[in-house]
Amino acid sequence: MRIPGDGPLTTARLVTTRPAYPDRVLPDLADLLAAAHVVTLPMRVRFRGVTEREAVLLRGPRGWAEWAPFPEYDDHDASRWLEAAVELGWGEVPPPVRTEVGVNATVPALAADQVEGVLARYDLAADPARRTAKVKVAERGQTLDDDVARVTEVRRVLGQEARIRVDANGAWSVDDALAALARLAPLHLEYAEQPCATVEELAELRVRLARTGVDVPVAADESIRRAEDPLRVAREHAADLVVVKAAPLGGVARALEIVDACGLPAVVSSALDTSVGLAAGVRLAAALPRLDHDCGLGTAALLAADVVPDPLLPHAGTLTTDRADAARDGVDPASLAAYRSSAERETWWRDRLTRAHALL
Ligand SMILES: O=C(O)CCC(=O)C1=CC=C[C@@H](O)[C@@H]1C(=O)O
Numbered sequence: 001m002r003i004p005g006d007g008p009l010t011t012a013r014l015v016t017t018r019p020a021y022p023d024r025v026l027p028d029l030a031d032l033l034a035a036a037h038v039v040t041l042p043m044r045v046r047f048r049g050v051t052e053r054e055a056v057l058l059r060g061p062r063g064w065a066e067w068a069p070f071p072e073y074d075d076h077d078a079s080r081w082l083e084a085a086v087e088l089g090w091g092e093v094p095p096p097v098r099t100e101v102g103v104n105a106t107v108p109a110l111a112a113d114q115v116e117g118v119l120a121r122y123d124l125a126a127d128p129a130r131r132t133a134k135v136k137v138a139e140r141g142q143t144l145d146d147d148v149a150r151v152t153e154v155r156r157v158l159g160q161e162a163r164i165r166v167d168a169n170g171a172w173s174v175d176d177a178l179a180a181l182a183r184l185a186p187l188h189l190e191y192a193e194q195p196c197a198t199v200e201e202l203a204e205l206r207v208r209l210a211r212t213g214v215d216v217p218v219a220a221d222e223s224i225r226r227a228e229d230p231l232r233v234a235r236e237h238a239a240d241l242v243v244v245k246a247a248p249l250g251g252v253a254r255a256l257e258i259v260d261a262c263g264l265p266a267v268v269s270s271a272l273d274t275s276v277g278l279a280a281g282v283r284l285a286a287a288l289p290r291l292d293h294d295c296g297l298g299t300a301a302l303l304a305a306d307v308v309p310d311p312l313l314p315h316a317g318t319l320t321t322d323r324a325d326a327a328r329d330g331v332d333p334a335s336l337a338a339y340r341s342s343a344e345r346e347t348w349w350r351d352r353l354t355r356a357h358a359l360l
């Protein structure tokens with residue numbers, strides 16, 4: 001485990017280095033609205049408290065793009081997601097340095113007896129040592145015993161050599177996190193993602209974990225993707241690694257800059273996107289100079305419908321840039337029509353798009 005206090009930070013690079021790609025193109029609002037298709041996709045299981053995922057698919061001159069900021073996010077957040085969509089549909093995505101990306105299975109906070117069924121939907125690597133799962137924990141209404149039972153079951157199904165990470169979405173206090181991670185650590189965790197809500201708590205947790213000899217690295221997710229200053233995590237030595245999502249961070253190029261400036265290992269994860277948004281995540285993971293971890297880009301498995309005929313599901317635990325690019329080209333008009341949102345939701349999304357565009 002890294003000792004709190006170490007880790008490089010190169011804040012200056014974020015502001016001084018711009019990627020070597022053409023300047024951002026901003027489409028007119030009328031073009032965006034004309035390019036927009038609003039869909040409501042059913043999910044297989046409840047995740048993030050929802051059973052349907054709404055998204056706006058945008059047909060840009062450079063290909064399909066997705067804009068799907070979570071409904072509870074404000075217009076400022078939503079405008080950052082729009083920058084990501086513009087990069088995909090109207091701009092250029094930074095070039096890949098690898099063609100394959102390892103992908104983890106994502107296990108929602110379900111009862112332990114449902115774990116095997118969820119994992120069965122993932123085509124994981126044949127070699128148990130190359131399998132990774134992320135397990136949601138600390139969900140409201142559940143107990144630590146429920147979490148321990150779920151993670152224990154994931155360990156049983158995937159085998160001793162598999163990597164298991166947990167994600168608490170900031171729900172634990174520092175004391176809760178210490179107690180929970182002390183119980184979960186014997187199951188050999190790869191890391192704990194956003195165990196506590198604030199950067200201060202994450203930093204304190206790292207110190208106290210090191211002091212008590214509980215060897216669980218800490219990853220920051222919300223502290224990066226929802227933060228005004230995504231570099232604070234690194235500056236405050238609040239995490240061992242960072243989780244980055246293309247859309248919430250304003251696109252692939254911007255996410256690469258943030259990872260570079262943080263100077264910490266990165267994991268790319270989805271924002272519960274359709275296969276089009278997942279393709280952007282694959283392109284981000286493929287463009288990272290260094291990628292030591294499997295990425296949370298297998299969430300097409302959580303959707304019961306998608307906008308492409310061949311959803312971007314991992315094969316043998318991997319996704320490739322070829323399949324990602326094909327998914328972006330393969331949006332099916334019949335799916336857009338079949339899952340078109342209600343008139344009321346469509347108006348809501350178009351109004352939101354208008355407001356987000358005004359902020360760019
Ligand atoms: O990282 C993964 O395995 C899948 C993606 C995932 O967990 C998430 C996607 C979108 C919103 C989040 O609540 C959640 C996360 O917190 O990482």
Ligand SMILES: [Mg+2]
Pocket residue numbers: 167169193194221222243
């Ligand atoms: Mg997370």
